[in-house]
Amino acid sequence: MRQLCPFGTHRVLEPLGVLPQAAKRLDNEMTCFDNEMLIDVTTLNVDSASFTQIKQVCNADIERMKTMILDIVQTRGKLQNPVTGSGGMLLGTIAKIGKDFRTTLKVGDEIATLVSLSLTPLLIKQITKIHLTKDQVDIVGQAILFQTGIYAKIPADLDRHLVLSALDVAGAPAQVKRLVKPGDTVLIIGAAGKSGMLCAYQAKMNATQTGRVIGVVNDPLQLPDLISLGVVDDIIIGDATNSLFIYNEVMRLTNHRKVDVTVNVVNVPNTEMASILPTRDHGIVYFFGMATSFQKAALGAEGVASEATLMIGNGYTTGHAELTLNLLRESKTLHEIFMRRYGPKGV
Secondary structure, eight states: OOOOOOGGGGEEEETTSSOOTOEEEEEEOOOOOOOOEEEEEEEEEEOHHHHHHHHHHTTHHHHHHHHHHHHHHHSSSSSSOTOOOOOOOEEEEEEETTOOOSOOOOOOOOEEEEEEEGGGGGEEEEEEEEEETTTTEEEEEEEETTTTEEEEOTTTTSSSHHHHHHHHHHTTHHHHHOOTTTTEEEETTTTTTTHHHHHHHHHHHHHHHTSEEEEEESSSGGGHHHHHHTTOSSHHHHHSSHHHHHHHHHHHHHHHHHHEEEOOOSSSSSHHHHHHHTEEEEEEEEEETTOOHHHHHHHHHHHHHHHOOEEEOOOTTHHHHHHHHHHHHOHHHHHHHHHHSSTTTOO
């Protein structure tokens, strides 16, 4: 009889003594222990950095991507990309609730998990569809949620696909709400993406009309949606891996005044210095994207004598799920963009 742990260490196969996220292999046998919840999974919302890496390696070949994802889960007992280290989250219905798992929900309720797939025991029986532009994978399978794992019941007033996409990045706008003050100048790198648009909207709410939001996008085709949202004061079109270009463009726009807060939500590596250089000393750089390198950020800041405060994105903030869904409820434009991109008929 195994000793059950609220953090799920009873599922760790290798190496022993670590928590599930750090484990190389998890036990993904779908037996629901007393302190667990068993979920029938319908959709995986793969972390953007992970999905992009898989898509690039497989040249966007659907069958190759299916094979790669299945191999990862079969090897590790969870969906944790060995290159990016990241996972994602899932959508499913509750199949069974262990007697020691405290919840007000019941079997049959539809939920989205708010913990990473990199720590979630997962069994995939079949991949039925991969949505290349939505970072989503429809499957037949099951997963285990530990008693310390958080989740959200899918609300009746919002589309389930929309909710899944938004909750995957719910930590980002919630942190922006905590970090941005009235009058701040905010730089958002990756402003036209899923988390970027939510962050831009929240940043403008906090900074108010006395503040300023600058967005960085890498493709002119991303401009119409961002412009229609009406919350970005200036837009820089450019490659965020070119740190000096981004720095010079920000300095041009701000009359050589560095920004107060930078939010990095891109899904590609080597954008650390484009975030640090334009940020003032004692300002804040919030790295939410999973492609961020701690070493490059820390040593790069040291190398340019920056005293900016560097924050690693934490996907959890109290009330982050409801805050993010409320942004979609209050902004018709934001809701329409998300439905077009990530809804059931999304591209």
